[in-house]
Amino acid sequence: MLTLIIGLSIVKVSVENSMSTTGAELSHLQDEVDKYKKENSLLKERYLTSASLTEIASKAATTGFASSSSEINLAGPLPLAVNR
Amino acid sequence: MNWRYRIILYFFLFAFFLVAVRLFYWQVVRAEELSNMGRAQYGRQVLLSAKRGEIKTSDSYSIAANKILYLLFANPKLIKDKEDLSKRLSLYINEDEATISAALKYEDRYWVPVKSKLDSKIKEKIDSLSLPGIGFEEQSVRFYPEASLAAKVLGFVGKDEYGSDKGYFGLEGFYDRQLRGKSELAVVIQDATGRPILSKLEDVSGKSDGRSLILHMDRSIQFLLDGILKESVLKYGAKGAMAAVMDPKTGGIIAMSSHPTFDPREYEKYSDDFYKNPFITDTYEPGSTFKPLIMAAALDAGLVKADTKCNICAKPVEIGGYTIETWNDKYAANSTMADVIKNSDNTGMVFVGQKLGLDLMISYLEKFGFGQMTDIDLQGEVTPQIRPRDSWYPIDLATASFGQGISVTPIELLTAFSAIANGGKRMEPHMVARIETPDGEIIDIEPKILSRPISERAAKITTEMMVNAVNNGESKYLKPEGYRVAGKTGTAQIPVEGHYDPNKTIASFVGFAPADDPAFLMLVVVDRPSTSIYGSETAAPIFFEAAQKILTYYGISPTE
Structure with missing residues (x-):
C-alpha cells in the first residue's frame, strides 16, 4: 500500500513536471485556435451577406433580372376517369 | 523551582x-x-463570454448571427502628441478630431474608449500604423444579414442596466435567456513569463454558449411578403400594412411582416413605436372577415345549414333604435347562408347572430380563442377582453356577428381561422420549430392543438362557402386561375371617440389555399388605405399576389 502511494506520487510529480513547460506550446495553440475562430467568423459573415436574399435581389436587379408577371403551369389537373 | x-x-x-x-x-x-x-x-x-445563439430560418440560414467588431481604446498616459494622434485616427474611424481629442483628454486614466464597432479591415489599417498608446478589444455584436427583413419578428439586442447584452421585443426578447447563454470568469494559471501552465486547469464548466433557434419561417416567402407589403403601402396610400402566413396544420408561422418597419442594426435611430409588432400588439374591429367564424359557429351548433334561408334580409334591420344596412345597400330576400357570405351581407349575419343567441355567441368566441392570448412565442402580445355577458345589448350581438363592436388582434383572428382550415382544430401559433443546443442537440417543439371550436363537418361547409365567396364575390377577378382558394374580404370601420370614422377603414382579407388541403393560411390587413377603402380593392390584391407566388413556390399545380 505504501509502495503504491509512493509510486503514484512519483508518477504524478513526473507527469506534472513534464507538462509544466508546455505553456509555450499551449499558448501558441490557443493563439491558433483564436485565429481560426476569427477567420471562421469573418468567412461566415461574408457568406451570410452574399447569400442574403436582399443582396441577391439587388445584384439580380443590376444584371437585368426582373420579377415574373405571370405563371405558366405545365402540369394541369389529370382526370381520374375519361369517357371513350 | x-x-x-x-x-x-x-x-x-x-x-x-x-x-x-x-x-x-x-x-x-x-x-x-x-x-x-x-x-x-x-x-x-x-472572461469566457458566452456566444449569443443564432436565429435561423427553416433552411438553416442565420437571419440573426454574431460578428466580431472592435472597440478602439487609448491609454492617455502613453500618448505624447494627442493632436497628431486624433488627426491620424480621424482619417480611419469616421469621427471628427474634436471628438477623439475629447476622449484623450483624461490624463489620469489608463483606459478610455475612443470608437466602438470597428470592423477588422479598419483595425488592420490602424494596427499597421503602429500608433503608441492605443489598442483594440474584441466586441461580439449582433449581425442581421438580411437587414430589416422580419425586423419586427426578430426584435433587437440592446443593453441591460449592467451593460450586458439583452434582447428586446420579438424573438430576441422572448427567447433572451435561451439565446444569451452563460458567461464565466475563469483563472488561467501562468508561469513567470506569463505563459499558461497545462497541469492546473480551473473549472470552466459553468460557461455555456447560447442556444440557437430554428424557425418555421421560410426565408423566400418572408422576402416576397415583405416586398409586396412595402410596395402596397405606397400603392394604396395606406398608413401601414401587415400580413402573416401560417401552416394551419401545425400553427407554424411561415412568414410575418409589417410596414413601416425598422432596421435592427440601427434600432436606436428609431422611436419606440417602430419596435412593436402590430400583428400581435394592435387591436382592431375585424369587420366582414369575422363572418365565416360566426357562420361556422352556427353551422356547428346545428342552428343553420348552408341552404337555410334568411327571412330578414329583404331590407335593413332595425335593432334597439339602430339600423343595420348592407355595405352596398343591396338586399336579397331569402338569401341562403352561402349567399350571405358571398355577398358579405350584414343583415344575413344579424340573422345568424340571432339564431346563435348571446350565450352561444360568447361561448363560441371563447372557443375560437378571442379574449385570450394565443401564446405565440413573441414578446409583446396583447389581447383585448370580450365584454362581460351582462354588458351586451341586442345591438352588440347584431354588430358582433359581422365583426364590428368587437376588438381582436390579427394573430387572434389568424389562429381562429386555423380551425376552419384544419378540420376544426385550432392550432397554437409558433415561430420556433426547433431549438439547437451548443452541443448540437435538437429539441423539437411539437404542434399544439389549442381547442376544437367546431366539427370537421362545419369546417368543411364553411370552407366551401368561402370558396364560393372568392369564386363569385367581389374579388373573383383576382383569384389565381385553376386554384380553389377559400377567402373573405373585410372592410371595417374604425371607432373614433364614440362613433365610427366615416372616411377611413381597416381593409383586410383572410384566406387559405388550396382549399381542400391547405398549404397555407394568410391574413392581410391594410391600415387606412386612401386609394380605396374596400378590402376587395386593397387587401385582396395583396393576398392574391402573395398567394399566387406561394403556390408557385410550393410547386402546387392547379386543380380546376
Missing part, C-alpha cells in the same frame, strides 16, 4: 495561543482574500 517552570510553561502556552489565534485569523478569517491575492499573482482572470 516549580513556580519557575510553571511561569515558563504558561508563558509558552500563551505564546502558542497567540500564534494559534493569529494563524486562525490569516487562514480562516482572511482566507478568501489571501487566496484571491495569490491567484492574482499566479493566474489571470479571463
